[in-house]
Amino acid sequence: MKRPLYVAGAGAVTPAGLNARQTIAAIRACLSAFEEITLGPLGVPQVVARIPTHRRLHRSEGEWLVNMAARAINEALGAVDPRVAAATVLLVATPESFRNHPAFAKVPVHDFLAMLVERTGRKFHPASRTIDGGAAASLGLIERAANLMEDQGVAQVLLGGVDSLVNDADLARLGQAGRLKGTNAQGLVPGEAAVFVRLAREPKRERVVAAIHGIGLAQEADSVLSERYSQGRAMLGALRDAVNGSGPSEPDIDFIISNGNGERYHGWEMLIARPRFYRTRRELMATAYPAMTVGDIGAASGALALMLAADSFREEYAPGAVALCEVASESGLRAAAVVMRTSGGR
Incomplete structure (x- = not known):
């Protein structure tokens, strides 16, 4: 990198908290957001980490991802002048394409960003994009974020992702591979979250x-x-x-x-x-x-x-x-x- 970028803010919705402060506090306190649910007609128990929510926010998997991401983005962006938001680029990592995530059954991935921007109630820079590649993809675009701010006059970049492994398709896929915690003592606990960080070229007003x-x-x-x-x-x-x-x-x-x-x-x-x-x-x-x-x-x-x-x-x-x-x-x-x-x- 030619010069460092600064993490000037963040927003999050996770099983541990509905904002960044609550999430960080839970992680620092070593709390667990795990719970046991039952899968299928046979009532097979499974440990997951899911966000408690009203069903009107989770009418479909696609709408759920949009609602999570919009909340985290608005928290990370904060109360800013609309002109600043319009000069802000959104780089959003979505569930990896090989998973055929059920969120995109009714909401095609190429329409996801437009729905997300509309849900935030803001206008963002036209260079905003969704990213395939999973967890590592967002970190991989840090240099691109720096170039956008350096060469295209972008004020700041909101970099992050949204995902949920607590859905029938992923649970069935992971279960068939023997990767879920429960049947496998060294398995994973499916979770769901939206997390974004605000990247800036210069540190301003932050202690x-x-x-x-x-x-x-x-x-x-x-x-x-x-x-x-x-x-x-x-x-x-x-x-x-x-x-x-x-x-x-x-x-x-x-x-x-x-x-x-x-x-x-x-x-x-x-x-x-x-x-x-x-x-x-x-x-x-x-x-x-x-x-x-x-x-x-x-x-x-x-x-x-x-x-x-x-x-x-x-x-x-x-x-x-x-x-x-x-x-x-x-x-x-x-x-x-x-x-x-x-x-x-x-």
């Missing part, structure tokens, strides 16, 4: 902000969907690319924020990748796993990692000044972002 100094992106051939376990090559490449610049390097990293969801696959991948990357001796590498509170939230996971890093610096509970966000998508995309504590303008 303390988080600066993104480097990113890395790579594609893993041996994804969790393949018949082979990952050797961590793509994640290792993403980690190395993230520190391959003028910002913090590997010895400077104080803690990790990971979207690891508890699956054996992820544990083995990081067991191989991390020792190859972290070569500086450490007594302890503190690691935050937000999925322990909100479950696997798919495409929203990347923005949640950035939001948690920024809040830990702002509220001064971070174990150090440099965080490394490690994010993996189900289909194999891997991303890493180096985030550093820095004083903002007053």
